[in-house]
Amino acid sequence: MPSTTTAPSARLAGPARRAAILAAATELALSDGLAALTLRRVGERAGVASGLVAHYVDGMDALVAEVFAGISARERSEVAGVRGIAPLVRTLTDGTRDAVTRVWVQAWAESPAHARLAAAVRDEQAAWRALLEDALREAGAADAAPVARALLGMIDGVNAHALAGGRDRADHAPLLLRALEAMLGMQRGALDDSQ
Amino acid sequence: MPSTTTAPSARLAGPARRAAILAAATELALSDGLAALTLRRVGERAGVASGLVAHYVDGMDALVAEVFAGISARERSEVAGVRGIAPLVRTLTDGTRDAVTRVWVQAWAESPAHARLAAAVRDEQAAWRALLEDALREAGAADAAPVARALLGMIDGVNAHALAGGRDRADHAPLLLRALEAMLGMQRGALDDSQ
DNA sequence: GCGGCAATTGATCAACCGATCAACTCAGAG
DNA sequence: CTCTGAGTTGATCGGTTGATCAATTGCCGC
Numbered sequence: 001m002p003s004t005t006t007a008p009s010a011r012l013a014g015p016a017r018r019a020a021i022l023a024a025a026t027e028l029a030l031s032d033g034l035a036a037l038t039l040r041r042v043g044e045r046a047g048v049a050s051g052l053v054a055h056y057v058d059g060m061d062a063l064v065a066e067v068f069a070g071i072s073a074r075e076r077s078e079v080a081g082v083r084g085i086a087p088l089v090r091t092l093t094d095g096t097r098d099a100v101t102r103v104w105v106q107a108w109a110e111s112p113a114h115a116r117l118a119a120a121v122r123d124e125q126a127a128w129r130a131l132l133e134d135a136l137r138e139a140g141a142a143d144a145a146p147v148a149r150a151l152l153g154m155i156d157g158v159n160a161h162a163l164a165g166g167r168d169r170a171d172h173a174p175l176l177l178r179a180l181e182a183m184l185g186m187q188r189g190a191l192d193d194s195q
Numbered sequence: 196m197p198s199t200t201t202a203p204s205a206r207l208a209g210p211a212r213r214a215a216i217l218a219a220a221t222e223l224a225l226s227d228g229l230a231a232l233t234l235r236r237v238g239e240r241a242g243v244a245s246g247l248v249a250h251y252v253d254g255m256d257a258l259v260a261e262v263f264a265g266i267s268a269r270e271r272s273e274v275a276g277v278r279g280i281a282p283l284v285r286t287l288t289d290g291t292r293d294a295v296t297r298v299w300v301q302a303w304a305e306s307p308a309h310a311r312l313a314a315a316v317r318d319e320q321a322a323w324r325a326l327l328e329d330a331l332r333e334a335g336a337a338d339a340a341p342v343a344r345a346l347l348g349m350i351d352g353v354n355a356h357a358l359a360g361g362r363d364r365a366d367h368a369p370l371l372l373r374a375l376e377a378m379l380g381m382q383r384g385a386l387d388d389s390q
Numbered sequence: 391g392c393g394g395c396a397a398t399t400g401a402t403c404a405a406c407c408g409a410t411c412a413a414c415t416c417a418g419a420g
Numbered sequence: 421c422t423c424t425g426a427g428t429t430g431a432t433c434g435g436t437t438g439a440t441c442a443a444t445t446g447c448c449g450c
Binding site: 391392396408409416 | 429438444
Protein backbone atom coordinates (compact mmCIF):
# COMPACT_ATOMS: atom_id res chain seq x y z
CA MET A 1 0.00 0.00 0.00
CA PRO A 2 1.20 3.53 -0.66
CA SER A 3 2.22 5.64 2.31
CA THR A 4 0.65 9.07 2.35
CA THR A 5 1.51 9.69 -1.27
CA THR A 6 -0.71 8.31 -3.95
CA ALA A 7 0.68 5.50 -6.07
CA PRO A 8 2.95 6.75 -8.89
CA SER A 9 0.15 7.70 -11.20
CA ALA A 10 0.18 6.97 -14.87
CA ARG A 11 0.08 9.74 -17.36
CA LEU A 12 -3.26 11.50 -17.39
CA ALA A 13 -5.05 13.82 -19.77
CA GLY A 14 -4.77 17.47 -18.79
CA PRO A 15 -8.16 18.04 -17.20
CA ALA A 16 -8.02 14.70 -15.36
CA ARG A 17 -4.63 15.54 -13.88
CA ARG A 18 -5.87 18.91 -12.85
CA ALA A 19 -8.82 17.32 -11.10
CA ALA A 20 -6.53 14.85 -9.33
CA ILE A 21 -4.32 17.67 -8.10
CA LEU A 22 -7.34 19.60 -6.87
CA ALA A 23 -8.59 16.51 -5.04
CA ALA A 24 -5.23 15.97 -3.39
CA ALA A 25 -5.07 19.62 -2.37
CA THR A 26 -8.56 19.37 -0.89
CA GLU A 27 -7.64 16.32 1.20
CA LEU A 28 -4.53 18.10 2.38
CA ALA A 29 -6.42 21.24 3.33
CA LEU A 30 -8.96 19.26 5.34
CA SER A 31 -6.33 17.26 7.22
CA ASP A 32 -3.44 19.73 7.61
CA GLY A 33 -5.01 23.12 6.99
CA LEU A 34 -5.02 25.67 4.17
CA ALA A 35 -1.49 26.74 5.09
CA ALA A 36 -0.27 23.25 4.15
CA LEU A 37 -1.06 23.91 0.50
CA THR A 38 2.44 24.32 -0.93
CA LEU A 39 3.58 23.25 -4.36
CA ARG A 40 5.76 20.51 -2.91
CA ARG A 41 3.32 19.04 -0.42
CA VAL A 42 0.40 19.04 -2.84
CA GLY A 43 2.67 17.40 -5.41
CA GLU A 44 3.74 14.74 -2.94
CA ARG A 45 0.14 14.02 -1.97
CA ALA A 46 -0.88 13.74 -5.60
CA GLY A 47 2.15 11.59 -6.48
CA VAL A 48 3.44 14.20 -8.86
CA ALA A 49 6.37 16.62 -9.20
CA SER A 50 6.02 20.08 -7.74
CA GLY A 51 6.45 21.64 -11.14
CA LEU A 52 3.38 19.86 -12.43
CA VAL A 53 1.24 21.35 -9.71
CA ALA A 54 2.45 24.80 -10.69
CA HIS A 55 1.74 23.97 -14.31
CA TYR A 56 -1.95 23.27 -13.67
CA VAL A 57 -2.59 26.16 -11.33
CA ASP A 58 -2.60 29.93 -11.76
CA GLY A 59 -0.48 30.56 -8.68
CA MET A 60 -0.89 29.13 -5.20
CA ASP A 61 -3.27 31.89 -4.15
CA ALA A 62 -5.68 30.79 -6.84
CA LEU A 63 -5.37 27.16 -5.75
CA VAL A 64 -6.09 28.04 -2.13
CA ALA A 65 -9.15 30.06 -3.10
CA GLU A 66 -10.41 27.27 -5.35
CA VAL A 67 -9.89 24.59 -2.71
CA PHE A 68 -11.71 26.66 -0.10
CA ALA A 69 -14.64 27.35 -2.40
CA GLY A 70 -14.86 23.67 -3.28
CA ILE A 71 -14.89 22.53 0.33
CA SER A 72 -17.55 25.03 1.29
CA ALA A 73 -19.69 24.30 -1.74
CA ARG A 74 -19.48 20.56 -1.15
CA GLU A 75 -20.63 20.99 2.43
CA ARG A 76 -23.44 23.18 1.25
CA SER A 77 -24.66 20.53 -1.14
CA GLU A 78 -24.36 17.83 1.52
CA VAL A 79 -26.60 19.87 3.76
CA ALA A 80 -29.05 20.86 1.04
CA GLY A 81 -31.01 17.66 1.63
CA VAL A 82 -31.85 18.56 5.21
CA ARG A 83 -35.43 19.79 5.44
CA GLY A 84 -36.45 22.31 8.08
CA ILE A 85 -34.53 24.98 9.88
CA ALA A 86 -34.29 23.10 13.18
CA PRO A 87 -32.66 19.96 11.77
CA LEU A 88 -30.40 22.24 9.76
CA VAL A 89 -29.18 24.06 12.86
CA ARG A 90 -28.70 20.76 14.65
CA THR A 91 -26.74 19.29 11.76
CA LEU A 92 -24.47 22.31 11.49
CA THR A 93 -23.60 22.26 15.19
CA ASP A 94 -23.26 18.55 15.87
CA GLY A 95 -19.47 18.71 15.83
CA THR A 96 -18.99 16.33 12.92
CA ARG A 97 -17.66 19.09 10.65
CA ASP A 98 -14.67 20.31 12.60
CA ALA A 99 -12.30 19.95 9.66
CA VAL A 100 -14.50 22.23 7.59
CA THR A 101 -14.79 24.72 10.43
CA ARG A 102 -11.02 24.80 10.66
CA VAL A 103 -10.79 25.62 6.98
CA TRP A 104 -13.32 28.41 7.36
CA VAL A 105 -11.42 29.95 10.24
CA GLN A 106 -8.16 29.78 8.32
CA ALA A 107 -9.83 31.38 5.32
CA TRP A 108 -11.00 34.27 7.48
CA ALA A 109 -7.52 34.65 8.88
CA GLU A 110 -5.79 34.75 5.51
CA SER A 111 -8.38 36.89 3.77
CA PRO A 112 -6.78 40.26 4.54
CA ALA A 113 -3.63 39.16 2.71
CA HIS A 114 -5.18 37.20 -0.19
CA ALA A 115 -7.66 39.05 -2.36
CA ARG A 116 -8.86 36.01 -4.31
CA LEU A 117 -9.48 34.04 -1.15
CA ALA A 118 -11.31 37.00 0.36
CA ALA A 119 -13.61 37.12 -2.65
CA ALA A 120 -14.31 33.40 -2.36
CA VAL A 121 -15.10 33.82 1.32
CA ARG A 122 -17.56 36.60 0.56
CA ASP A 123 -19.23 34.52 -2.14
CA GLU A 124 -19.56 31.44 0.03
CA GLN A 125 -20.82 33.45 2.96
CA ALA A 126 -23.50 34.92 0.73
CA ALA A 127 -24.46 31.48 -0.56
CA TRP A 128 -24.80 30.09 2.96
CA ARG A 129 -26.82 33.09 4.02
CA ALA A 130 -29.18 32.51 1.09
CA LEU A 131 -29.51 28.85 2.06
CA LEU A 132 -30.46 29.73 5.63
CA GLU A 133 -32.74 32.50 4.44
CA ASP A 134 -34.74 30.07 2.33
CA ALA A 135 -35.07 27.65 5.22
CA LEU A 136 -36.22 30.45 7.49
CA ARG A 137 -38.81 31.65 5.02
CA GLU A 138 -40.13 28.12 4.64
CA ALA A 139 -40.56 28.06 8.41
CA GLY A 140 -42.76 31.10 8.11
CA ALA A 141 -40.34 33.84 9.01
CA ALA A 142 -40.84 37.37 7.81
CA ASP A 143 -37.77 39.59 7.43
CA ALA A 144 -35.54 36.52 7.23
CA ALA A 145 -32.47 38.26 5.77
CA PRO A 146 -30.95 39.90 8.87
CA VAL A 147 -31.79 36.90 11.01
CA ALA A 148 -30.13 34.57 8.52
CA ARG A 149 -27.02 36.72 8.64
CA ALA A 150 -26.92 36.70 12.43
CA LEU A 151 -27.69 33.00 12.66
CA LEU A 152 -24.87 32.11 10.30
CA GLY A 153 -22.43 34.11 12.37
CA MET A 154 -23.69 32.45 15.52
CA ILE A 155 -23.29 28.96 14.12
CA ASP A 156 -19.79 29.61 12.84
CA GLY A 157 -18.74 31.35 16.05
CA VAL A 158 -20.04 28.61 18.28
CA ASN A 159 -18.30 26.00 16.13
CA ALA A 160 -15.04 27.94 16.14
CA HIS A 161 -15.11 28.24 19.91
CA ALA A 162 -15.83 24.54 20.30
CA LEU A 163 -12.85 23.88 18.04
CA ALA A 164 -10.49 25.77 20.31
CA GLY A 165 -12.18 24.79 23.56
CA GLY A 166 -10.95 21.25 23.42
CA ARG A 167 -12.71 18.76 25.65
CA ASP A 168 -15.78 20.63 26.71
CA ARG A 169 -17.76 20.66 23.52
CA ALA A 170 -21.21 21.71 24.58
CA ASP A 171 -24.46 21.00 22.80
CA HIS A 172 -25.45 24.42 21.57
CA ALA A 173 -28.34 23.47 19.29
CA PRO A 174 -31.15 23.86 21.86
CA LEU A 175 -29.89 27.29 22.91
CA LEU A 176 -29.47 28.34 19.30
CA LEU A 177 -33.01 27.26 18.46
CA ARG A 178 -34.49 29.19 21.37
CA ALA A 179 -32.44 32.21 20.31
CA LEU A 180 -33.66 31.81 16.77
CA GLU A 181 -37.30 31.70 17.83
CA ALA A 182 -36.83 34.97 19.67
CA MET A 183 -35.06 36.67 16.77
CA LEU A 184 -37.96 35.70 14.51
CA GLY A 185 -40.56 36.91 17.00
CA MET A 186 -41.94 33.37 17.30
CA GLN A 187 -43.40 31.70 20.32
CA ARG A 188 -41.06 29.68 22.45
CA GLY A 189 -40.88 26.11 21.25
CA ALA A 190 -42.21 27.00 17.83
CA LEU A 191 -39.16 25.46 16.17
CA ASP A 192 -38.87 22.53 18.55
CA ASP A 193 -39.59 19.46 16.45
CA SER A 194 -37.51 17.14 18.58
CA GLN A 195 -40.47 15.06 19.79
CA MET B 196 10.78 62.31 12.55
CA PRO B 197 11.26 58.57 12.40
CA SER B 198 9.46 56.67 9.68
CA THR B 199 7.65 53.56 10.83
CA THR B 200 10.60 52.41 12.89
CA THR B 201 11.02 53.86 16.34
CA ALA B 202 13.87 56.30 16.86
CA PRO B 203 17.25 54.57 17.32
CA SER B 204 16.68 53.71 20.93
CA ALA B 205 19.36 54.12 23.56
CA ARG B 206 20.62 51.16 25.51
CA LEU B 207 17.97 49.86 27.90
CA ALA B 208 18.03 47.60 30.91
CA GLY B 209 16.99 44.03 30.12
CA PRO B 210 13.39 44.06 31.34
CA ALA B 211 12.73 47.49 29.82
CA ARG B 212 13.98 46.36 26.43
CA ARG B 213 11.90 43.25 26.67
CA ALA B 214 8.83 45.35 27.39
CA ALA B 215 9.60 47.63 24.45
CA ILE B 216 9.91 44.66 22.12
CA LEU B 217 6.65 43.24 23.38
CA ALA B 218 4.94 46.59 22.81
CA ALA B 219 6.29 46.82 19.27
CA ALA B 220 5.16 43.26 18.55
CA THR B 221 1.69 44.07 19.88
CA GLU B 222 1.36 47.13 17.63
CA LEU B 223 2.50 45.06 14.69
CA ALA B 224 0.04 42.25 15.42
CA LEU B 225 -2.86 44.70 15.62
CA SER B 226 -1.98 46.47 12.41
CA ASP B 227 -0.56 43.69 10.23
CA GLY B 228 -1.74 40.47 11.88
CA LEU B 229 -0.16 37.76 13.99
CA ALA B 230 1.55 36.32 10.92
CA ALA B 231 3.56 39.54 10.64
CA LEU B 232 5.42 38.72 13.84
CA THR B 233 8.82 37.78 12.44
CA LEU B 234 12.15 38.43 14.11
CA ARG B 235 13.11 40.99 11.51
CA ARG B 236 9.85 42.93 11.33
CA VAL B 237 9.46 43.10 15.09
CA GLY B 238 13.06 44.23 15.34
CA GLU B 239 12.53 46.91 12.73
CA ARG B 240 9.41 48.18 14.48
CA ALA B 241 11.23 48.28 17.81
CA GLY B 242 14.29 49.94 16.27
CA VAL B 243 16.48 47.01 17.18
CA ALA B 244 18.44 44.23 15.50
CA SER B 245 16.67 40.96 14.79
CA GLY B 246 19.10 39.11 17.01
CA LEU B 247 18.06 41.16 20.01
CA VAL B 248 14.44 40.17 19.57
CA ALA B 249 15.45 36.54 19.56
CA HIS B 250 17.58 37.15 22.64
CA TYR B 251 14.62 38.37 24.70
CA VAL B 252 12.12 35.78 23.58
CA ASP B 253 11.85 32.03 24.01
CA GLY B 254 11.15 31.36 20.35
CA MET B 255 8.68 33.10 18.09
CA ASP B 256 5.86 30.76 19.08
CA ALA B 257 6.16 31.98 22.64
CA LEU B 258 6.15 35.60 21.50
CA VAL B 259 3.04 35.08 19.41
CA ALA B 260 1.24 33.43 22.30
CA GLU B 261 2.27 36.21 24.69
CA VAL B 262 1.22 38.96 22.29
CA PHE B 263 -2.14 37.35 21.72
CA ALA B 264 -2.76 36.89 25.45
CA GLY B 265 -1.78 40.50 26.09
CA ILE B 266 -4.11 41.88 23.42
CA SER B 267 -7.04 39.84 24.66
CA ALA B 268 -6.37 40.66 28.32
CA ARG B 269 -6.10 44.36 27.56
CA GLU B 270 -9.42 44.33 25.75
CA ARG B 271 -10.95 42.46 28.66
CA SER B 272 -9.80 45.10 31.12
CA GLU B 273 -11.01 47.90 28.84
CA VAL B 274 -14.44 46.34 28.85
CA ALA B 275 -14.48 45.51 32.54
CA GLY B 276 -15.80 49.00 33.31
CA VAL B 277 -18.99 48.47 31.31
CA ARG B 278 -21.89 47.76 33.67
CA GLY B 279 -24.77 45.58 32.58
CA ILE B 280 -25.01 42.78 30.06
CA ALA B 281 -26.84 44.80 27.42
CA PRO B 282 -24.27 47.62 27.17
CA LEU B 283 -21.61 44.91 27.19
CA VAL B 284 -23.11 43.14 24.19
CA ARG B 285 -23.53 46.45 22.39
CA THR B 286 -19.95 47.45 23.07
CA LEU B 287 -18.57 44.13 21.86
CA THR B 288 -20.48 44.29 18.58
CA ASP B 289 -20.17 47.96 17.67
CA GLY B 290 -17.46 47.30 15.11
CA THR B 291 -14.79 49.39 16.79
CA ARG B 292 -12.67 46.38 17.67
CA ASP B 293 -12.05 44.88 14.26
CA ALA B 294 -8.31 44.72 14.78
CA VAL B 295 -8.78 42.60 17.89
CA THR B 296 -11.29 40.36 16.12
CA ARG B 297 -8.77 39.80 13.36
CA VAL B 298 -6.19 38.72 15.92
CA TRP B 299 -8.66 36.32 17.51
CA VAL B 300 -9.48 34.73 14.17
CA GLN B 301 -5.81 34.35 13.33
CA ALA B 302 -5.17 32.78 16.73
CA TRP B 303 -7.92 30.21 16.10
CA ALA B 304 -6.43 29.46 12.71
CA GLU B 305 -2.90 28.89 13.96
CA SER B 306 -3.87 27.03 17.10
CA PRO B 307 -3.74 23.52 15.61
CA ALA B 308 -0.07 24.05 14.74
CA HIS B 309 1.07 26.03 17.81
CA ALA B 310 0.53 24.39 21.18
CA ARG B 311 1.43 27.43 23.25
CA LEU B 312 -0.89 29.68 21.29
CA ALA B 313 -3.65 27.10 21.60
CA ALA B 314 -3.25 27.09 25.37
CA ALA B 315 -3.40 30.88 25.48
CA VAL B 316 -6.57 30.82 23.37
CA ARG B 317 -8.21 28.35 25.75
CA ASP B 318 -7.23 30.48 28.76
CA GLU B 319 -8.50 33.70 27.25
CA GLN B 320 -11.71 32.08 26.10
CA ALA B 321 -12.30 30.86 29.64
CA ALA B 322 -11.60 34.31 31.07
CA TRP B 323 -14.07 35.94 28.67
CA ARG B 324 -16.67 33.33 29.45
CA ALA B 325 -16.26 34.05 33.15
CA LEU B 326 -16.64 37.76 32.50
CA LEU B 327 -19.88 37.26 30.61
CA GLU B 328 -21.09 34.77 33.18
CA ASP B 329 -20.71 37.33 35.95
CA ALA B 330 -22.57 39.95 33.97
CA LEU B 331 -25.37 37.49 33.25
CA ARG B 332 -25.68 36.53 36.89
CA GLU B 333 -25.87 40.17 37.88
CA ALA B 334 -28.74 40.52 35.44
CA GLY B 335 -30.54 37.81 37.34
CA ALA B 336 -29.81 34.80 35.17
CA ALA B 337 -29.84 31.31 36.58
CA ASP B 338 -27.72 28.69 34.85
CA ALA B 339 -25.56 31.36 33.29
CA ALA B 340 -22.63 29.12 32.33
CA PRO B 341 -23.87 27.48 29.11
CA VAL B 342 -25.54 30.70 27.98
CA ALA B 343 -22.30 32.61 28.54
CA ARG B 344 -20.48 30.06 26.42
CA ALA B 345 -22.99 30.30 23.60
CA LEU B 346 -23.18 34.09 23.77
CA LEU B 347 -19.43 34.43 23.50
CA GLY B 348 -19.39 32.24 20.42
CA MET B 349 -22.22 34.25 18.91
CA ILE B 350 -20.47 37.57 19.47
CA ASP B 351 -17.19 36.37 18.03
CA GLY B 352 -18.87 34.68 15.09
CA VAL B 353 -20.96 37.70 14.20
CA ASN B 354 -17.88 39.92 14.44
CA ALA B 355 -15.81 37.56 12.31
CA HIS B 356 -18.49 37.48 9.62
CA ALA B 357 -18.75 41.24 9.65
CA LEU B 358 -14.99 41.36 9.18
CA ALA B 359 -15.12 39.22 6.04
CA GLY B 360 -18.41 40.60 4.77
CA GLY B 361 -16.95 43.92 3.81
CA ARG B 362 -19.34 46.80 3.28
CA ASP B 363 -22.55 45.45 4.70
CA ARG B 364 -21.76 45.56 8.40
CA ALA B 365 -25.11 45.07 10.08
CA ASP B 366 -26.11 46.12 13.56
CA HIS B 367 -26.46 42.80 15.30
CA ALA B 368 -26.83 44.00 18.89
CA PRO B 369 -30.66 44.15 18.97
CA LEU B 370 -30.96 40.65 17.53
CA LEU B 371 -28.35 39.34 19.94
CA LEU B 372 -30.14 40.85 22.91
CA ARG B 373 -33.47 39.33 21.92
CA ALA B 374 -31.71 36.00 21.43
CA LEU B 375 -30.08 36.35 24.82
CA GLU B 376 -33.39 37.02 26.56
CA ALA B 377 -34.78 33.84 25.07
CA MET B 378 -31.78 31.74 26.04
CA LEU B 379 -32.16 32.96 29.61
CA GLY B 380 -35.90 32.32 29.67
CA MET B 381 -36.56 36.02 30.20
CA GLN B 382 -39.45 38.07 28.94
CA ARG B 383 -38.97 39.86 25.66
CA GLY B 384 -37.49 43.29 26.24
CA ALA B 385 -36.22 42.39 29.68
CA LEU B 386 -32.69 43.35 28.71
CA ASP B 387 -33.68 46.38 26.66
CA ASP B 388 -32.29 49.37 28.52
CA SER B 389 -31.90 51.52 25.44
CA GLN B 390 -34.46 54.12 26.56
C1' DG C 391 39.05 57.61 34.60
C1' DC C 392 38.80 52.96 33.80
C1' DG C 393 37.74 48.09 33.81
C1' DG C 394 34.18 44.68 33.39
C1' DC C 395 30.03 42.99 32.04
C1' DA C 396 25.46 43.31 30.16
C1' DA C 397 23.33 44.99 26.03
C1' DT C 398 23.47 44.90 21.20
C1' DT C 399 24.80 44.01 16.46
C1' DG C 400 24.57 41.82 12.03
C1' DA C 401 26.48 38.20 9.31
C1' DT C 402 25.55 33.45 8.76
C1' DC C 403 23.18 28.87 8.46
C1' DA C 404 19.78 25.47 7.12
C1' DA C 405 15.13 24.97 5.83
C1' DC C 406 11.32 26.09 3.19
C1' DC C 407 8.67 28.92 -0.07
C1' DG C 408 6.68 30.01 -5.22
C1' DA C 409 8.02 30.14 -9.67
C1' DT C 410 10.52 28.93 -13.90
C1' DC C 411 12.17 26.12 -17.59
C1' DA C 412 15.20 23.03 -20.35
C1' DA C 413 15.06 18.34 -20.88
C1' DC C 414 12.82 13.94 -20.94
C1' DT C 415 9.09 10.40 -21.89
C1' DC C 416 5.41 8.34 -23.60
C1' DA C 417 0.66 7.76 -26.06
C1' DG C 418 -1.63 8.02 -30.16
C1' DA C 419 -2.26 9.90 -35.08
C1' DG C 420 -0.82 9.03 -39.58
C1' DC D 421 6.65 1.85 -37.31
C1' DT D 422 7.60 6.55 -36.74
C1' DC D 423 7.18 11.05 -35.25
C1' DT D 424 5.02 14.78 -33.09
C1' DG D 425 3.16 17.08 -29.28
C1' DA D 426 1.28 16.97 -24.69
C1' DG D 427 2.39 15.42 -20.11
C1' DT D 428 5.94 15.42 -16.78
C1' DT D 429 10.27 15.91 -14.27
C1' DG D 430 13.46 17.93 -11.06
C1' DA D 431 17.17 21.14 -10.69
C1' DT D 432 17.52 25.90 -10.02
C1' DC D 433 16.74 30.83 -8.67
C1' DG D 434 15.70 34.59 -5.51
C1' DG D 435 13.39 35.39 -1.38
C1' DT D 436 11.95 34.85 3.56
C1' DT D 437 12.00 32.55 7.87
C1' DG D 438 13.89 31.23 12.93
C1' DA D 439 17.91 30.61 15.17
C1' DT D 440 22.79 31.13 16.48
C1' DC D 441 26.95 33.44 17.97
C1' DA D 442 31.45 35.86 17.70
C1' DA D 443 32.36 40.54 17.85
C1' DT D 444 31.41 45.13 19.30
C1' DT D 445 29.59 48.87 22.20
C1' DG D 446 28.66 51.71 26.03
C1' DC D 447 26.94 52.24 30.81
C1' DC D 448 27.97 51.74 35.86
C1' DG D 449 30.52 50.74 39.92
C1' DC D 450 34.78 51.27 41.68
